[in-house]
Amino acid sequence: MTRRSVVVGHGAYLPEKILTNNDISKFIDTSDEWIAGRTGIRERHIAAEGELTSHLATKAAEQALARAGMTGADIDVIVLGTTTPDETFPAAATKVQMAIGADHAFAFDVQAACSGFVYALAMADNFIRLGQARNALVIGAETFSRLLDWNDRTTCVLFGDGAGAVVLRAEEGNGTSDDRGILSTHLHSDGRQHDLLYADGGPSLNQQAGVVRMQGQEVFRHAVTRLSGVLHEALEANGLAPEDVDWLVPHQANRRILESTAKKLGLPIEKMVVTVDKHANTSAASIPLALAQAVDDGRIKRGDLVLMEAMGAGFTWAAAAVRW
Ligand code: ACO
Numbered sequence: 001m002t003r004r005s006v007v008v009g010h011g012a013y014l015p016e017k018i019l020t021n022n023d024i025s026k027f028i029d030t031s032d033e034w035i036a037g038r039t040g041i042r043e044r045h046i047a048a049e050g051e052l053t054s055h056l057a058t059k060a061a062e063q064a065l066a067r068a069g070m071t072g073a074d075i076d077v078i079v080l081g082t083t084t085p086d087e088t089f090p091a092a093a094t095k096v097q098m099a100i101g102a103d104h105a106f107a108f109d110v111q112a113a114c115s116g117f118v119y120a121l122a123m124a125d126n127f128i129r130l131g132q133a134r135n136a137l138v139i140g141a142e143t144f145s146r147l148l149d150w151n152d153r154t155t156c157v158l159f160g161d162g163a164g165a166v167v168l169r170a171e172e173g174n175g176t177s178d179d180r181g182i183l184s185t186h187l188h189s190d191g192r193q194h195d196l197l198y199a200d201g202g203p204s205l206n207q208q209a210g211v212v213r214m215q216g217q218e219v220f221r222h223a224v225t226r227l228s229g230v231l232h233e234a235l236e237a238n239g240l241a242p243e244d245v246d247w248l249v250p251h252q253a254n255r256r257i258l259e260s261t262a263k264k265l266g267l268p269i270e271k272m273v274v275t276v277d278k279h280a281n282t283s284a285a286s287i288p289l290a291l292a293q294a295v296d297d298g299r300i301k302r303g304d305l306v307l308m309e310a311m312g313a314g315f316t317w318a319a320a321a322v323r324w
Contacts (some may be wrong), residue, residue, distance in 0.1 A: 001077060001172045001173070001174070002174065003128065003129050004171050004172070004180065004182065004183075005125040005128040005129065005169070005170065005181050006171045006172070006181040007166065007167070007168060008070075008165070008168070009066070009067035010063075010067060010165070010289065010295050011059075011062065011165045011166075011292060012060050012162070012163070012292035012293070013059060013063070013164075015162070016045075017049065018046075018151075019046050020032070020043040020059075021035045021064070024157055026206070027150070029153060030149075030153045030270045033106075036277075039158060039221030039276070040110075040254065040255025041157065041158065041254075041255075041280045043277075044161070044280035045161050045279065047162065051143070052096065053084050053088050054096055054099070056141045056143065056162065057093075057139045057165070058100060060141065060164050061100055063101070063165070064137065067112075068135075068169070070135065070167060071101065072103070072105070073103065074132055075105045075137045075167075075247075076106075076132075076136065077105055077106055077124060077127050078096055078105050078137045079110055079137075080096060080138070080139045080141060081091055081110045081118075082107075082109055082110075082111070082116060082131070082141050082283075082284055083114075083146055083284065088203050092141070093108050093109050093139070094107045096137075096139065096250065100137075102137070108158070110123060112189075112312065113284070113312030114286070114310050114313070115138075115284075115311060115318045116162050116283065116312070117138070117140035117285070117288055117310065118187070118308055118318035118319065119316070120138045120284070121166075121168075121185060121320055122318070122320065123138035124138045125168065128168060128282065134181045136146060136255070137167055137168075139164070139288070140161060140164055140282075140288045141163035141164075141285050142161060144161055145161050146213055147199055147210070148211055148212055150209040151216075152212075154216060155216075157280075158254075158280060158281050159280055159281045161282060162286075163291040164291065166291070168181075174268045175189070177305075177323070178323070179241055180302075180323045181322070182320060182321075182322050183238050183322065184320070186233050186237070186318060187316075189315065190314065193315040194216065195215075196215045196222070197312070197315070198311040198313055199211060200213050224264065224318045227261045227319075228264035228265055230309060231248075233319065236238075244305055245265075245267060245271060245306075245307050247273060247299065247300050248261075248306075248307050248308075248309070249306055249307070249308045250273075250287070250290075251286050251292065251310035251311065252279060253286075254283070255277070258276065273294040273299065274290075284312075291306075303324065305321065305322075306322045307322075308324050
């Protein structure tokens with residue numbers, strides 16, 4: 001028997017305010033045509049004043065717990081992927097813990113930029129498989145709009161705010177790719193690419209949060225190669241082929257990156273879940289938000305093979321193969 005982490009609940013939360021490309025074009029020199037043409041993004045949600053990452057995360061977590069038929073008291077570990085925590089410390093995950101009454105859980109944040117959700121999922125899966133936790137809450141949540149220079153049209157049009165969550169429960173499987181649950185996770189980093197994507201602030205650097213600085217074309221080039229590579233790695237690890245994949249749930253950065261990655265994998269575009277048009281890039285929140293949408297509208301069903309992939313600053317990149 002093999003211990004597996006099975007997804008038993010999912011949740012999502014998007015702030016009420018929607019900012020369209022046309023709205024942005026009223027205060028900087030850009031257009032809906034340019035943004036949508038280059039990225040596929042048409043609008044994004046923006047957190048209200050006083051609405052923090054932990055608030056978004058808590059709302060998504062509450063929905064995931066309700067769908068799992070659990071309360072906070074059932075959770076052993078909370079792992080929150082975020083690049084925009086409420087404060088430099090403590091971890092925003094501990095605020096979620098308090099809000100949901102997960103009194104006996106241990107809780108911490110993971111900082112892996114846009115790969116944060118897959119990293120968080122991998123960590124929770126490892127705790128479950130080692131027997132250190134039975135039920136885990138994994139969240140990706142961001143108020144990324146607060147890390148943007150709203151005068152820099154090359155970056156501010158790309159990002160948005162939101163949160164998504166899943167509840168994992170330990171179950172016994174046979175150790176084959178037919179088992180329900182997380183089949184494998186694959187994590188990578190390469191610090192040599194720091195200068196291509198980073199925030200120009202931090203507590204140690206200058207006591208500021210900073211704003212996003214990016215060399216977009218270089219990021220794009222690396223993203224397509226690394227993402228198709230890590231997806232092949234996930235398939236090979238489980239003795240699976242692209243034809244076995246029911247759904248690809250990618251990190252939502254840019255529609256052109258998504259399409260190139262699917263093409264490189266030989267996967268029809270229809271098998272890819274796309275939310276970048278409505279959410280823009282919500283960093284660590286984008287995969288669980290896309291998952292929630294595809295489960296809610298009936299696309300992802302029990303037994304489906306779901307591949308997730310992400311790449312972000314660091315660089316970090318990662319994939320997970322999950323039998324839903
Ligand atoms: N509106 C209008 N014009 C713009 C805008 C804008 N918002 N932004 C840039 N431009 C202009 C530039 O100034 C440039 O003008 P110029 O030719 O007169 O100098 C022109 O458009 C072309 O700029 P490029 O940077 O060459 O445009 P490109 O086709 O590379 O698209 C983009 C830029 C969309 C950022 C693209 O490189 C990209 O998506 N890269 C991936 C970055 C990414 O997704 N990062 C997210 C984090 S990492 C991740 O999640 C994978």
